[in-house]
Amino acid sequence: MLKKSIFSLTRCTVLALASLATLPTWAQQTIKIGSFLSVTGPAAYLGDPELKTLQMYIEKINKEGGLLGRPIELVFYDDGSEASKANSFAKRLIENDQVVAILGGTTTGATMAAIPLVEKAEIPFISLAGAVSIIEPVRKWVFKVPPTDRMAAERVFSDMKKRGISKVALLSETAGFGASGRKETLALTQKYGIELVADETFGPKDTDVTVQLTKIKSTPGLQAVFVFGAGQGPAVVMKNIQQLGIKVPVYQSHGVASEEFIKLAGSAAEGVRLPAAGLLVADKLPANDPQKKVVVDYTKAFNDQWKTDVSGFGGHAYDALYLYVGAVKRANSVDKDKVRLALESTKGFVGTAGVFNLSDKDHLGLDLSAFRMLEVKKGDWAFAD
Amino acid sequence: MHFSQFLQFLFSGLTVGSTYALAALGFTLIYNASQVINFAQGEFIMLGGMLAVYFSLQGWPLPVVMLLAIALPALVGILLEKLAIEPVKGAEPITLIIITIGASLVIRGLVQVFLGKGTFGLPPFSGDQPIEIGGATLLPQSLWVMGVTGLVVVALWFFFAKTLLGKAMLATSFNRMAAQMVGINVQWILLLSFAMSAALGALGGILITPITLTSYDVGVMLGLKGFVAAVLGGMGSGLGAVVGGLLVGVLEAFGAGYISSAYKDAMPFVLILFILFFMPRGLFGGQATDRV
Numbered sequence: 314m315l316k317k318s319i320f321s322l323t324r325c326t327v328l329a330l331a332s333l334a335t336l337p338t339w340a341q342q343t344i345k346i347g348s349f350l351s352v353t354g355p356a357a358y359l360g361d362p363e364l365k366t367l368q369m370y371i372e373k374i375n376k377e378g379g380l381l382g383r384p385i386e387l388v389f390y391d392d393g394s395e396a397s398k399a400n401s402f403a404k405r406l407i408e409n410d411q412v413v414a415i416l417g418g419t420t421t422g423a424t425m426a427a428i429p430l431v432e433k434a435e436i437p438f439i440s441l442a443g444a445v446s447i448i449e450p451v452r453k454w455v456f457k458v459p460p461t462d463r464m465a466a467e468r469v470f471s472d473m474k475k476r477g478i479s480k481v482a483l484l485s486e487t488a489g490f491g492a493s494g495r496k497e498t499l500a501l502t503q504k505y506g507i508e509l510v511a512d513e514t515f516g517p518k519d520t521d522v523t524v525q526l527t528k529i530k531s532t533p534g535l536q537a538v539f540v541f542g543a544g545q546g547p548a549v550v551m552k553n554i555q556q557l558g559i560k561v562p563v564y565q566s567h568g569v570a571s572e573e574f575i576k577l578a579g580s581a582a583e584g585v586r587l588p589a590a591g592l593l594v595a596d597k598l599p600a601n602d603p604q605k606k607v608v609v610d611y612t613k614a615f616n617d618q619w620k621t622d623v624s625g626f627g628g629h630a631y632d633a634l635y636l637y638v639g640a641v642k643r644a645n646s647v648d649k650d651k652v653r654l655a656l657e658s659t660k661g662f663v664g665t666a667g668v669f670n671l672s673d674k675d676h677l678g679l680d681l682s683a684f685r686m687l688e689v690k691k692g693d694w695a696f697a698d
Numbered sequence: 699m700h701f702s703q704f705l706q707f708l709f710s711g712l713t714v715g716s717t718y719a720l721a722a723l724g725f726t727l728i729y730n731a732s733q734v735i736n737f738a739q740g741e742f743i744m745l746g747g748m749l750a751v752y753f754s755l756q757g758w759p760l761p762v763v764m765l766l767a768i769a770l771p772a773l774v775g776i777l778l779e780k781l782a783i784e785p786v787k788g789a790e791p792i793t794l795i796i797i798t799i800g801a802s803l804v805i806r807g808l809v810q811v812f813l814g815k816g817t818f819g820l821p822p823f824s825g826d827q828p829i830e831i832g833g834a835t836l837l838p839q840s841l842w843v844m845g846v847t848g849l850v851v852v853a854l855w856f857f858f859a860k861t862l863l864g865k866a867m868l869a870t871s872f873n874r875m876a877a878q879m880v881g882i883n884v885q886w887i888l889l890l891s892f893a894m895s896a897a898l899g900a901l902g903g904i905l906i907t908p909i910t911l912t913s914y915d916v917g918v919m920l921g922l923k924g925f926v927a928a929v930l931g932g933m934g935s936g937l938g939a940v941v942g943g944l945l946v947g948v949l950e951a952f953g954a955g956y957i958s959s960a961y962k963d964a965m966p967f968v969l970i971l972f973i974l975f976f977m978p979r980g981l982f983g984g985q986a987t988d989r990v
Binding site: 516 | 700703706707709710711713714717810815816817818819826828834835837906909910911913915916918919951954955959960962963
């Protein structure tokens with residue numbers, strides 16, 4: 314970290330000295346894209362594949378001749394999963410490193426901490442975090458690529474309706490992701506005619522949720538359980554559900570859409586349904602699916618280079634990078650305003666999370682079809698419909 | 699309220715409470731021998747679980763896995779004492795506490811780098827078919843956790859009451875100077891206490907991993923709850939540590955069950971305020987005496 318900051322300090326001095334005569338040509342050489350991600354700390358499992366993805370694809374783009382014939386330089390900082398650090402790194406990216414755009418903000422907290430700065434500096438910012446509050450209300454310079462928690466809840470509710478389920482117990486995590494998901498879920502119950510017969514919570518580090526589930530089990534009229542959380546908690550919930558012998562259908566959110574979840578929950582994951590992006594089932598998508606090529610290629614590239622399973626989170630970094638690259642190509646410039654307009658006019662961009670159609674009123678551009686309803690069958694993902 | 703529900707809450711509380719009790723015993727051992735409150739105790743629990751996962755991924759049999767996953771953290775405990783605690787002999791307790799917090803950060807960081815940032819699980823020791831008792835269910839692994847905790851308590855009692863080494867350790871905790879004068883190798887006793895406490899924590903970490911899963915950062919909360927349990931029972935009392943641990947676990951479960959799951963983590967902390975207000979030395983702590 315220290316080395317990095319000294320480096321940027323010298324770079325800053327060089328920049329200052331060079332600004333009189335040589336700045337224009339110097340700046341034309343590389344395109345500096347900034348990024349701050351949570352590569353260490355509690356959100357590391359999100360930020361780590363994101364950084365790997367950015368590095369891998371920027372290297373690829375540079376090898377193939379760069380963007381507009383210029384190499385991309387990634388200026389990266391690790392916020393350690395702390396929103397306050399995200400804020401100061403965003404500031405550094407804007408003021409010291411003078412990047413042309415920022416891709417990043419692994420968590421909603423980190424993203425929200427950077428938003429006032431990018432809005433003031435007027436620079437394109439594509440977030441990799443989940444909450445709908447990032448793009449609602451629409452902010453001029455702020456975009457995001459992951460589908461929202463509200464979309465996940467809608468997808469789950471519409472599947473429940475199709476199966477004739479109306480009395481649901483909600484079990485949500487108290488940390489940011491689950492808390493925001495709970496809020497969105499509560500707001501949607503009326504629209505879908507769902508009655509929440511129980512509303513329980515669990516902590517992100519809880520090692521036992523049998524108490525909450527015992528209460529849910531004895532709730533009269535219970536037809537399904539909807540778990541909203543990320544990380545290890547939801548896997549513990551599945552084990553506890555199996556232990557208590559709760560037989561109603563169980564739904565999880567997209568927060569656990571990874572191979573790891575099935576590995577952790579083992580046989581207890583059998584039959585659970587959740588909304589997930591096509592990336593998770595890349596090999597099972599039909600050949601005519603618009604996303605097929607993108608997700609298969611990404612999966613292969615990531616596996617080959619890093620020797621680990623892909624996760625949807627790394628996919629978000631891919632989407633953000635190529636959303637930006639596409640906009641720059643169409644704008645034929647890295648001029649901030651031109652790129653912003655090009656981002657807003659993105660149509661039919663196929664990413665790992667879905668097909669993006671942005672507008673000046675929609676800075677995400679995904680619809681419910683981005684989510685596929687999956688079910689765990691025999692220890693693997695399968696399409697539920 | 700249904701009896702089966704009550705029973706389920708109790709099972710849940712006792713299982714979780716047993717792990718708190720093991721953590722609290724670790725705090726107690728080190729505190730007794732050295733007056734150090736070792737905030738790296740939770741990391742020993744984490745190390746046990748994470749190493750067990752790592753070794754079992756190598757395909758080694760469970761007894762070997764357990765032995766290694768207990769021995770290595772014990773070694774870490776010894777290194778911690780030798781490299782970080784011993785060189786500052788006679789420092790203020792607050793300095794020592796800060797050193798142990800620093801050590802916990804180092805251990806967590808190293809595990810994150812070398813064993814990964816993900817969450818891992820272990821297969822249960824004897825299947826995952828729940829046992830039904832009175833309409834409530836209990837996992838076989840929970841019996842392992844509670845049973846082994848019980849055994850450890852008995853073994854520790856035997857160690858302190860019946861063996862010379864145990865008595866030497868007790869003597870050191872009562873009066874280090876006097877112990878040294880009757881020929882007890884105090885330095886060695888300190889090393890032993892760190893090794894034992896690390897081994898205990900690691901054992902607990904291995905046992906709970908099949909139920910609770912593990913990751914590089916599980917030690918933080920477990921260590922904190924273990925500390926609460928130890929203070930609740932009376933810092934330095936072995937019996938207090940066990941009762942404190944079970945009490946915290948059961949209270950959490952009943953709090954979540956009968957009041958609200960939103961306040962679950964707050965229960966033990968509210969409780970500790972009350973108990974320390976009326977019984978400042980904990981449930982089983984000795985009378986405060988000042989040496990003149």
